Amino acid sequence: MKTFVQHFVHIHAQKVFIDGVLRYEETATALDFAAFIRNVYKYFEMQYPKFYKMDDLSKLAFVGAELLNVKESTLYKSEDKGIVLMNRSSSLYTDALHQASIADKSDYFPSPAVFVYTLPNIAIGELCIRHQISGENYFFVQSKFNAAMLTNYVALLFRQRHVQQCICGWVELNSNNFELFLYTVEQKSENAVKSAHKSPIFASLSLEGNHILNDTDNIEKLYKL
């Protein structure tokens, strides 16, 4: 069964790309993650007050998924939509905040609002609520982006009819940097990114009728864009 990449978003090095096109670039230098992601949220006029309560990993995933523009999709039933994410650092960034709150017995202040985010799949939970996704949801942790593991498993989910649309990708955040690469996959190719007229970066991808096939090589190349 063939599946296709519909849209893809990159957020890294203070830049936001949608379908390979630069859409936002932070001009202020040395901005921390929190300030950067707020600027992106405002720039794209996102409206979801709960955003401000999320931890940083969820904020990153949230903004990425908003830019994929999946929320209008009524083509699929909620239970046929899935999410498969991967990263390197799990929720360790928020884990460190929780750990700091319990390190000193004389200044002990563990907070439920922090603790609930000490699991990586909470970010998935946030996306499921936002986009009404109630199907298969997976969080894989690997020391680096593993395109083969991700692509092979997502392909299996389609073949076995567990999903008909899937948000996939890499959502990494640690104390030094952050990096997001999210994409949507569907079996139908009508909605997919038509790449021929786009920038030369698409030249190396394997295509079918100008649509990007969801295979390991393509995902590896898209990740590195």
Next chain:
Amino acid sequence: MKSAYIIAHHLISALGFTSKKNVEQLMANQSGIRLSDRYSKGLELPLALIDKTAFPFEYKKEYTYLENLMIHSMEESLHQATFDYKSERCLCIISTTKGNIDLLSNEKELDIPKERSGLGNMAEVIQKYFQFYHVPMVISNACISGSMSVITAQRMIQEDMYDHIIVCGGDIASEFVVAGFNCLKAMSHQACKPFDAHRNGISMGEAVATVLMSHEKMPSEKISFEILGGAISNDANHISGPSRTGEGLTLAIQKTFEMTALNASDIDYVSAHGTATLYNDEMESMAMYRTALDKVPVNSFKGYIGHTLGAAGVIEIVMGIECMRANMLIKSLGYEENGVEHPLHIIQENATKAQTHFLKLSSGFGGCNAALIIQKQEA
């Protein structure tokens, strides 16, 4: 399509260091939960801890506490089988929520770099130890990680992606999780009481559990266990509170029934998630009611081993199949009086019952749910 069987397993929990010991304790209705202030100085909480003074193996200093347990459990499992686990046809799946979380606070273990708190790094250390061909797949999906790993393994074996998959689930008790659940007011102050009217929270546990899954039955065994299928869903409702309607879990159960062409009347026994929080048990009983499972014998193993997070699904699946092998229904420890809107058929005393199909349920933070069915086959 190939079939996927559980051909061997090994358990480490507060009940003991082997599957045999764990099952004996279950059958004798012995709980591993004891009051302890080890992770909450000055406050005694019920915890189901592994006995660190009784390791039946040599503790390797270059590995963390959790890695030592995982390595031992996987070695003991692999000894029971003959396949080549270094082959390209074998995959290891590690199921954990917090991995080496003790490294965040434990200043003593400085021999081990803090980077090992990264789950991917831990997985690579384990890969290197066993010389696995593939880097292990690490699944970290809250409290459904274990059930999800077994479902994932079944799907991949079914499609002939691998011949053998080693699923190892593990999580340790730590100040980190105890303080966290305590600040959520989700920790019980007495041994947990799943589905009971007086339940008031979880008892934290720790465990490591390994199952070996294969595309073929163990020829020497008279009884085999096949994973027939399973499904994963999300409530899409709240990140830390389960859905009040049980919608997500209901969906996972219904999909599992569809996939396996079975229904509630085919299920002989249900191993519930049954954490003993007010919300989980209410949600779970609602989902069981909606799927006509409220008359099927059900228990929660949490009263024996506590909530073992990323290990929970794996260890409870093993306990479920061993009960099925013995045709035993095991008392749901801690239950006395119905405490949910739709009463379930909670197992109140050990009983014998011939069993063919067992349903495992799991739910977790992030709104995730999993269900799977295992079939007993006699040669």
